[in-house]
Amino acid sequence: MKKTYTVSVFTENSIGMMNRVTIIFTRRHLNIDSITASESEVPGVFRYTIVLRTTKAQIEKVIGQLEKVIDVIKAFVHEENDIVHQEIALYKIRTETLTNGDVEKVIRKHHARVLTVDSQFMVIEKTGHVEETQLLFEKLRPYGVLEFARSGRVAVTKPMKELSAYLEEI
Amino acid sequence: MTTKTTGAQAVMKSLVAEQVDTIFGYPGGAIMPIYDALYDYEDTIKHILVRHEQGATHAAQGYARTSGKTGVVFATSGPGATNLITGLADAMIDSTPLVCITGQVDSKLLGTDAFQETDVVGISMPITKWNTQVTRVEDIPAAIAKAFYIAKSGRPGPVLIDITKDAQFGEMEFQYEKCTTIRSYRPKPKLNKTLLEEAAILINKAKKPYLLIGQGIMLSNAEQELLNFVEKSGIPVASTLLGLGAFPNHHPLYAGYLGMHGDYAANIKTNECDVLVAIGMRFDDRVTGDVSRYAKQAKVIHVDIDAAELNKIINADVGIHADAKEALTLLTELVHQKEHSTWLQEFRDLKKVEVETLQKSTDEAFNDEIKMDEVIKMLSEITNGEAVVVTDVGQHQMLTARYYEYNKTKSNITSGGLGTMGFALPAAIGAKFGAPKKTVIAIIGDGGFQMTLQELGTILQSEVNIKIVILNNRFLGMVRQWQQMFFEKRYSFTNMVSPNFIALAQAYSISAKKVEYREELKESLLKMLNHKGSFLLEVMVAKEENVFPMITTGASVSEVRLN
Ligand SMILES: Cc1ncc(C[n+]2csc(CCOP(=O)(O)OP(=O)(O)O)c2C)c(N)n1
Ligand SMILES: [Mg+2]
Numbered sequence: 218m219k220k221t222y223t224v225s226v227f228t229e230n231s232i233g234m235m236n237r238v239t240i241i242f243t244r245r246h247l248n249i250d251s252i253t254a255s256e257s258e259v260p261g262v263f264r265y266t267i268v269l270r271t272t273k274a275q276i277e278k279v280i281g282q283l284e285k286v287i288d289v290i291k292a293f294v295h296e297e298n299d300i301v302h303q304e305i306a307l308y309k310i311r312t313e314t315l316t317n318g319d320v321e322k323v324i325r326k327h328h329a330r331v332l333t334v335d336s337q338f339m340v341i342e343k344t345g346h347v348e349e350t351q352l353l354f355e356k357l358r359p360y361g362v363l364e365f366a367r368s369g370r371v372a373v374t375k376p377m378k379e380l381s382a383y384l385e386e387i
Numbered sequence: 388m389t390t391k392t393t394g395a396q397a398v399m400k401s402l403v404a405e406q407v408d409t410i411f412g413y414p415g416g417a418i419m420p421i422y423d424a425l426y427d428y429e430d431t432i433k434h435i436l437v438r439h440e441q442g443a444t445h446a447a448q449g450y451a452r453t454s455g456k457t458g459v460v461f462a463t464s465g466p467g468a469t470n471l472i473t474g475l476a477d478a479m480i481d482s483t484p485l486v487c488i489t490g491q492v493d494s495k496l497l498g499t500d501a502f503q504e505t506d507v508v509g510i511s512m513p514i515t516k517w518n519t520q521v522t523r524v525e526d527i528p529a530a531i532a533k534a535f536y537i538a539k540s541g542r543p544g545p546v547l548i549d550i551t552k553d554a555q556f557g558e559m560e561f562q563y564e565k566c567t568t569i570r571s572y573r574p575k576p577k578l579n580k581t582l583l584e585e586a587a588i589l590i591n592k593a594k595k596p597y598l599l600i601g602q603g604i605m606l607s608n609a610e611q612e613l614l615n616f617v618e619k620s621g622i623p624v625a626s627t628l629l630g631l632g633a634f635p636n637h638h639p640l641y642a643g644y645l646g647m648h649g650d651y652a653a654n655i656k657t658n659e660c661d662v663l664v665a666i667g668m669r670f671d672d673r674v675t676g677d678v679s680r681y682a683k684q685a686k687v688i689h690v691d692i693d694a695a696e697l698n699k700i701i702n703a704d705v706g707i708h709a710d711a712k713e714a715l716t717l718l719t720e721l722v723h724q725k726e727h728s729t730w731l732q733e734f735r736d737l738k739k740v741e742v743e744t745l746q747k748s749t750d751e752a753f754n755d756e757i758k759m760d761e762v763i764k765m766l767s768e769i770t771n772g773e774a775v776v777v778t779d780v781g782q783h784q785m786l787t788a789r790y791y792e793y794n795k796t797k798s799n800i801t802s803g804g805l806g807t808m809g810f811a812l813p814a815a816i817g818a819k820f821g822a823p824k825k826t827v828i829a830i831i832g833d834g835g836f837q838m839t840l841q842e843l844g845t846i847l848q849s850e851v852n853i854k855i856v857i858l859n860n861r862f863l864g865m866v867r868q869w870q871q872m873f874f875e876k877r878y879s880f881t882n883m884v885s886p887n888f889i890a891l892a893q894a895y896s897i898s899a900k901k902v903e904y905r906e907e908l909k910e911s912l913l914k915m916l917n918h919k920g921s922f923l924l925e926v927m928v929a930k931e932e933n934v935f936p937m938i939t940t941g942a943s944v945s946e947v948r949l950n
Binding site: 228229231232233236237240244277278281282284285287288289290 | 508509512513516517519520537569570571572693694695698699
């Protein structure tokens with residue numbers, strides 16, 4: 218049965234690392250829903266967060282193959298319940314639409330915040346799960362969204378140790 | 388005072404520090420500085436000039452497999468580098484340690500479609516254990532040290548280092564430090580004693596235990612430990628294609644060769660044993676047949692140095708991430724001394740059925756013509772099963788695996804996982820450099836020989852002594868067999884017209900002989916073996932011999948067919 222899995226991969230910061238990580242998925246014909254990568258709490262160690270739908274058997278093999286990559290320090294897989302995750306979305310809309318009181322209501326209701334206001338446009342930020350950032354998009358759309366960008370997922374695990382223990386080891 | 392070393396000289400000094408004695412390669416623009424540095428090492432390092440870079444990789448594989456060392460390859464950028472791809476893929480899937488060094492265009496030209504620029508690091512990423520591009524001269528020694536460490540440790544594999552021309556020309560103060568650890572890489576698993584005790588309990592209780600071995604035994608140098616374990620536990624041993632040679636085939640506990648064209652008993656018993664112990668093998672689909680009907684009745688113990696192999700294909704009741712040698716040593720202490728004579732007798736009974744059935748059907752079909760398997764049997768007898776036998780891919784490969792009695796370790800060199808036609812001729816050249824005292828015999832089909840026959844030039848120039856047997860059935864035999872069995876004998880483009888192989892060999896100053904009649908077979912084989920220097924023997928064999936037993940696609944190991 219297919220489910221959504223979140224994969225956390227810790228790697229060295231070497232050229233081509235993103236490629237080395239993603240070809241493991243490509244080879245198995247797995248489509249990645251989202252991917253984020255940046256430096257972890259340990260300087261020089263990168264953290265990839267990859268979200269995809271697949272089966273348990275398949276994802277376990279992927280983890281095994283990821284860990285075989287020389288510059289991969291450790292890979293973990295999590296089900297939705299094991300993690301706290303978040304995404305961030307930015308919405309650019311015309312400043313003049315603010316004179317319509319409904320936009321303010323939408324922003325308040327969705328607990329979004331205004332990042333910047335310019336004479337012409339403003340940027341609204343919303344963090345949340347993908348359904349939430351999507352919902353805000355739908356609500357703002359009638360007023361005209363000039364630009365919309367959404368990050369991939371970032372996630373931390375619910376169990377206390379696991380990841381940090383591993384990072385300490387290195 | 389230290390003197391300056393160029394990047395190219397640093398490559399050579401690093402190779403010397405890694406005790407490299409043989410390099411297989413081919414020069415070109417982007418690797419010229421390294422070839423220039425190599426010129427000063429004529430006395431210490433043998434460089435074998437191949438005729439195509441694919442040949443360099445296969446030769447390096449043959450060298451690595453017979454010597455137990457890491458094979459080294461040089462190639463230039465662009466087409467030189469892309470010609471390595473087949474060999475890299477082959478070495479990757481068959482766990483062969485290689486360090487390939489490619490020249491690359493100047494770092495300032497990277498990404499500009501410069502002359503002979505190819506993104507070989509990108510191309511070879513999925514088919515190397517590790518690869519890297521070096522653009523700064525000072526990074527050369529560390530990259531080479533890392534490459535040798537990665538290639539040989541853990542589950543071995545090919546590594547590629549792409550060095551830009553400016554890095555080769557640059558200067559540095561040379562210092563070499565061997566690489567012994569990489570923080571993100573743990574090639575040596577800790578032995579888990581508890582798991583081995585669990586395994587021993589299963590083995591000690593077993594009535595019908597069965598051991599499957601693969602190349603991992605040889606890669607971990609565990610041949611003696613295997614023998615000790617088997618002789619104490621009394622467990623019959625069967626081998627995968629690449630595992631052949633790890634256990635002497637004349638041993639009474641040798642149960643045969645596994646897989647699609649493996650032995651009747653070896654396959655059938657997989658689905659009758661109660662405990663299946665697999666060591667240093669990876670349950671390739673050519674071994675398992677239908678996995679959903681594979682060894683379901685048995686408790687499975689799987690030992691492998693690559694954690695990703697455990698539970699990849701077959702779920703293990705006890706999966707042990709370990710080096711074969713260490714695991715076998717401890718396991719031998721833990722198991723009881725036993726004999727399983729009735730169980731062994733069952734193997735022998737099936738063997739008898741196999742021999743009689745096969746004999747009968749081939750006798751009926753091919754009276755006068757020489758059959759591939761009789762050539763192999765004769766060769767095995769004459770050489771006592773002690774030669775290094777290098778095979779190509781096809782019917783001759785399967786029949787050699789079946790009928791050559793491999794009694795020595797590291798004596799079976801073949802392309803298993805990738806099934807690369809054209810492998811044998813260059814691999815045999817490399818195998819001889821890796822084991823100069825051994826008789827090296829390449830057994831090749833008429834088709835496969837024509838894929839890399841340019842390496843006859845390498846034989847001529849390097850004066851290497853190998854014996855080449857072409858089993859000429861005038862067909863791409865293995866494909867033809869499938870067409871006969873599954874495509875209603877529609878022989879679509881499998882008939883093979885060949886040149887005069889004897890004249891061809893002679894053009895390269897290689898002595899050669901053609902055998903057409905059974906009466907001349909033995910004396911011709913002897914003539915070949917006794918000949919000083921390389922020799923090519925073309926044996927005309929039956930056109931439409933089929934390889935049996937066979938597990939057809941989708942069938943289970945217990946459905947192995949004898950005809
Ligand atoms: C490079 C490559 N191309 C195609 C194949 C598919 N293939 C497998 S066996 C075979 C026939 C080999 O014929 P030959 O070398 O004459 O050996 P025979 O089977 O006749 O002994 C072919 C074409 C392959 N394994 N490798
Ligand atoms: Mg043929």
